[in-house]
Amino acid sequence: MKKYLSVCFALLFAALNAQDCNQILLGEVIDFHDGTPLFGATVTVAGTDITAVTDFNGKFTLEGLCNGTIEVRIEHPDCVILTSKVTIEGNTYQKFTMEHHMEELGEVVVTESRIQKNTKTAQEQLIKRETIERYSGQSLGDALKEISGVSSLNTGSTIVKPVIQGLHSSRVIIMNSGVRMQDQEWGSEHAPNLDLNSATSLSVIKGAAALKYGGDAIGGIIIAEPQKIAIKDTLFGSTLLTGATNGRGGTLSSSLVKGYKSGWNWKLQGTLKRLGDFEAPDYTLSNTGVFEKGLSSSFGYNSLKYGFDAYYSYYENEIGILRASHIGNVADLIRALNSDRPLVIRDFTYDILAPKQKVAHHLARIKAYKRVAGVGKWNLQYDFQHNNRLEFDIRRGEDNKNRPSLDLTLTTHTLNTDFVYDARPDLRLNAGFRGMYQTNFPDPATGVKRLIPDYDRFDAGVFMTGDYRIGDQWLAEAGVRYDLTRIDAQKFYDLDTWQEEGYDQKYPEFEEGIFGTEILVNPVLEYHNFSATGGIRFTGDANEWLLNYALASRAPNPSELFSDGLHHSAAAIEIGALDITSEVSHKVTASFSKTAGNLNLNIAPYFNLINGFILLEPSGLEETIRGAFPVWKYRQTDAYMIGIDIDASYQYSTRWRSTHKFAYVYGEDLDRNVALIDIPAANLMNRISFSMQEFHELQINATSQLVFEQTNYPDNRFEYPTFENGVLVNTTVDLSTPPPACHLLGVDASVKFDLSETSAIQVAVIGSNLLNTRYRDYLNRQRFFADDLGRNIQLQLKLNY
Amino acid sequence: MKNLINTAIALTLVLGMTSCSDDDTPEQINEEEFINEVSLMITETGTANTMTYTWTEGGTAPEPIVIDAEKTYEVEVSFLDSTNPNDIEDITEEVIAEADEHHVFFETSVSGLTIAASDNDFEDSMGNKLGVITNWTATGTTNGNVVVYLIHEPVTKTGTTRDDFGGETDVQVPFTVTVN
Numbered sequence A: 001m002k003k004y005l006s007v008c009f010a011l012l013f014a015a016l017n018a019q020d021c022n023q024i025l026l027g028e029v030i031d032f033h034d035g036t037p038l039f040g041a042t043v044t045v046a047g048t049d050i051t052a053v054t055d056f057n058g059k060f061t062l063e064g065l066c067n068g069t070i071e072v073r074i075e076h077p078d079c080v081i082l083t084s085k086v087t088i089e090g091n092t093y094q095k096f097t098m099e100h101h102m103e104e105l106g107e108v109v110v111t112e113s114r115i116q117k118n119t120k121t122a123q124e125q126l127i128k129r130e131t132i133e134r135y136s137g138q139s140l141g142d143a144l145k146e147i148s149g150v151s152s153l154n155t156g157s158t159i160v161k162p163v164i165q166g167l168h169s170s171r172v173i174i175m176n177s178g179v180r181m182q183d184q185e186w187g188s189e190h191a192p193n194l195d196l197n198s199a200t201s202l203s204v205i206k207g208a209a210a211l212k213y214g215g216d217a218i219g220g221i222i223i224a225e226p227q228k229i230a231i232k233d234t235l236f237g238s239t240l241l242t243g244a245t246n247g248r249g250g251t252l253s254s255s256l257v258k259g260y261k262s263g264w265n266w267k268l269q270g271t272l273k274r275l276g277d278f279e280a281p282d283y284t285l286s287n288t289g290v291f292e293k294g295l296s297s298s299f300g301y302n303s304l305k306y307g308f309d310a311y312y313s314y315y316e317n318e319i320g321i322l323r324a325s326h327i328g329n330v331a332d333l334i335r336a337l338n339s340d341r342p343l344v345i346r347d348f349t350y351d352i353l354a355p356k357q358k359v360a361h362h363l364a365r366i367k368a369y370k371r372v373a374g375v376g377k378w379n380l381q382y383d384f385q386h387n388n389r390l391e392f393d394i395r396r397g398e399d400n401k402n403r404p405s406l407d408l409t410l411t412t413h414t415l416n417t418d419f420v421y422d423a424r425p426d427l428r429l430n431a432g433f434r435g436m437y438q439t440n441f442p443d444p445a446t447g448v449k450r451l452i453p454d455y456d457r458f459d460a461g462v463f464m465t466g467d468y469r470i471g472d473q474w475l476a477e478a479g480v481r482y483d484l485t486r487i488d489a490q491k492f493y494d495l496d497t498w499q500e501e502g503y504d505q506k507y508p509e510f511e512e513g514i515f516g517t518e519i520l521v522n523p524v525l526e527y528h529n530f531s532a533t534g535g536i537r538f539t540g541d542a543n544e545w546l547l548n549y550a551l552a553s554r555a556p557n558p559s560e561l562f563s564d565g566l567h568h569s570a571a572a573i574e575i576g577a578l579d580i581t582s583e584v585s586h587k588v589t590a591s592f593s594k595t596a597g598n599l600n601l602n603i604a605p606y607f608n609l610i611n612g613f614i615l616l617e618p619s620g621l622e623e624t625i626r627g628a629f630p631v632w633k634y635r636q637t638d639a640y641m642i643g644i645d646i647d648a649s650y651q652y653s654t655r656w657r658s659t660h661k662f663a664y665v666y667g668e669d670l671d672r673n674v675a676l677i678d679i680p681a682a683n684l685m686n687r688i689s690f691s692m693q694e695f696h697e698l699q700i701n702a703t704s705q706l707v708f709e710q711t712n713y714p715d716n717r718f719e720y721p722t723f724e725n726g727v728l729v730n731t732t733v734d735l736s737t738p739p740p741a742c743h744l745l746g747v748d749a750s751v752k753f754d755l756s757e758t759s760a761i762q763v764a765v766i767g768s769n770l771l772n773t774r775y776r777d778y779l780n781r782q783r784f785f786a787d788d789l790g791r792n793i794q795l796q797l798k799l800n801y
Numbered sequence B: 001m002k003n004l005i006n007t008a009i010a011l012t013l014v015l016g017m018t019s020c021s022d023d024d025t026p027e028q029i030n031e032e033e034f035i036n037e038v039s040l041m042i043t044e045t046g047t048a049n050t051m052t053y054t055w056t057e058g059g060t061a062p063e064p065i066v067i068d069a070e071k072t073y074e075v076e077v078s079f080l081d082s083t084n085p086n087d088i089e090d091i092t093e094e095v096i097a098e099a100d101e102h103h104v105f106f107e108t109s110v111s112g113l114t115i116a117a118s119d120n121d122f123e124d125s126m127g128n129k130l131g132v133i134t135n136w137t138a139t140g141t142t143n144g145n146v147v148v149y150l151i152h153e154p155v156t157k158t159g160t161t162r163d164d165f166g167g168e169t170d171v172q173v174p175f176t177v178t179v180n
Helices: A001-017 A129-134 A139-142 A332-337 A495-500 A557-563 B003-017 B092-098
Strands: A023-031 A040-043 A052-055 A061-063 A068-076 A084-088 A091-100 A126-129 A150-156 A161-162 A171-176 A201-205 A220-225 A236-244 A251-258 A266-273 A291-300 A308-318 A355-371 A376-392 A406-421 A427-442 A454-470 A476-494 A511-515 A518-521 A524-539 A545-552 A564-567 A574-575 A581-594 A599-624 A627-651 A656-669 A683-692 A696-709 A720-726 A727-733 A742-754 A758-767 A794-798 B037-044 B049-055 B065-067 B072-081 B101-109 B111-119 B131-139 B144-151 B169-179
Touching: A023 A068, A023 A084, A040 A061, A068 A091, A084 A091, A129 A139, A129 A201, A129 A794, A139 A150, A139 A161, A139 A201, A139 A220, A139 B101, A161 A171, A161 A220, A220 A511, A251 A574, A291 A427, A332 A627, A332 A720, A332 A727, A332 B169, A376 B065, A476 A557, A495 A518, A574 A599, A627 A720, B037 B065, B049 B169, B072 B092, B111 B144
Parallel strands: A023 A091, A171 A220, A574 A627, B065 B169
Antiparallel strands: A023 A061, A040 A052, A040 A068, A068 A084, A126 A201, A150 A161, A201 A220, A236 A251, A236 A794, A251 A266, A266 A291, A291 A308, A308 A355, A355 A376, A376 A406, A406 A427, A427 A454, A454 A476, A476 A518, A476 A524, A511 A518, A524 A545, A545 A581, A564 A574, A581 A599, A599 A627, A627 A656, A656 A683, A683 A696, A696 A742, A720 A727, A742 A758, A758 A794, B037 B049, B037 B072, B072 B131, B101 B144, B111 B131, B144 B169
């Protein structure tokens, strides 16, 4: 600030000698409420072509002005246009305040122009629209891997679950346009049911610090936000067409947005994706095609004082599962493990046959807000979600050809309300309530015993968070949350199992009646979860320090409680445990970021201690008509995870830039003193970028991705008796040893051509695994059966209008 | 704004009501494709001497199969679902109906025992024998295991070991055999 003032004074003195129409207006545009600078506002002098854009500090310079009164017009994507009269007397300094709460319409997380974080002291990173578009032909999980410390748990290349600092599934909350996704996320083969193309920004909070969204995000929170619409007369859209050589198909995504000055707006977006069998370097990955459809629409009314927004989205996905990964027994699995090629390789086809999954997700939400002058803002939201998951196995019998083996329908109603107090620039408070009712219906028409039983679930949560600025450089943040979860299930247990597990002694009150060899039980389970967070931030001249502690508690999910059946591709029987209690995590994260000249550096270490960590563990063999199967049971232990994420970038010149990312995590089961399973290996990403703005915004990136070998893993190898020529022989089954390190190279390039003043076409070529490297990924469940994807060249056309 | 509040109240009421109406008892499922029993009906050719040996999931191992050397036996395999003793289902019929997608294979460690498809065995649309009815002949005095496999969607229908066939194993059950 001192520096700035002295510049002002210097300019004022200079003005004494200035001539007419050679004056300078030095300005600063800040937010009316909290005084933060607004980047990217366009400032124009009415009646002239003198114009400027504000920089990161909200500052701008207009030159060539005459003394006298001028009219300045300031436009910012998130604000109402501001027109202001300024008297120029020599070189002049003027501060402008804009009503910036327009941006918050829809709990905006991120805009291209201003980064507003969900948490002030936790590790949080985001992906912007350009990056999301590069992944248009892929999935949410693929795009999120751009963030250091985020990896993915795959089943093939189309079922991609995000993993945040080593944790995934129920430990990661996914928010889709303000709605917490309820899409049976407990399953390791259940990818998030949302269309990546419907999001224009993605934010990842690496931990549970954003208590507003839930207290159980032991891994973290992913926030996908759709396009925001400014209050002005506007109509724009874009169409993105991506074609891919691997899979021989493509993706078409299109959106149209209309805003009115009156505050009304609407939006329509749709995506269609169709790909056939993917290819590994040496062979076709048979039955891995995908057919995805997405549609989202919204309409609403926004004003400063109140507004509402109705949103609906539909997502449907049909995904083929690698044919060779469907096996009948452990001997089949051993045969697959011993072969370097998948045991079923067919000619390329677009057909998707069993085994496959088909999911459909409807999401409808309506929200409204009211701003109370001088106090803050009240939000109210109701959402409805309907998720149907069908899984088709290879079955016997004419009636079963098109009959799913699994048919689960999860219906969720949620009511959210919260109040934000933001009247004081140094203090912000947020308190709210969330109530949820959910019902799961496993359709008995499958003719296969239910993997997950019928259940009703009630959740109620209250939270309060706040942050307080102490002086210019310090900020403190704190929050508490309480959640009640009640699960009321109805399940048929095998009578023998019920007794062997000792449930007849422990839970006699759940027993409803005996039907043949089965017993119907009605478990009613309640969990009381407490979560909290606290953190501080120090902002220096070119560096920022963050320190945060988050306490998170997660109630067990239905699969951990009730799982009961054969998991086909794992050739294992998975059994839940009724007596599992909530998992409690204590996570400490720190972050140091520095901007020094052309260098940007961010170092973020963390430590996560999890009491009652729920994991699956081998526990003996069970004899069946298909031979013996390994039984895996859910168990609780204490565990810790420690890791670090590093991001760095350096701008060598206006044209050249390099970006570097590194992530490492180690997890240990403290009861058994062994490493945790499925922890991502250390990985390093290096990217060199070349850009030539003046030549059609040319941009070229070369990316090297190095994934090290995971050397820390639990040894769950087991001896298994198999028949060889009719004689029983013991064979070691190794599903534990991770694959070797691998290095992948990718290059992408894009140029843009203006078609008219308001429309442009962008052409991009994206090449991945260019060297056609043969590799297998430790966190891909199909690594036992086939190599990962070979070379893929995508051509992308984007039309903006 | 009032409308919004009214809507919210209405929604809360709807929520409250739907959450009280779900007390239905789920329907019990009987797995239809389930096989829990494999039986071998062994008939000495030219005679009416028939013995049946049955492997039941969770039951005691069947008695050893005893056959005489230098004689021919016709062996018919059955796959059954006997979880409901009043309604035993014969899954073999389905296997025969879908002969193209199935193959029954016997793997033996009994030296001198030869197992070959019988002339009256069922065939798939390509003329491949299904393996449901087989002829067993043996030489010498010996014993060992015979493992019965029901293979779903085999890669090929010719082979001498289980590995040759690929596909998924629906049944893998051992019987002990003594040749006198």
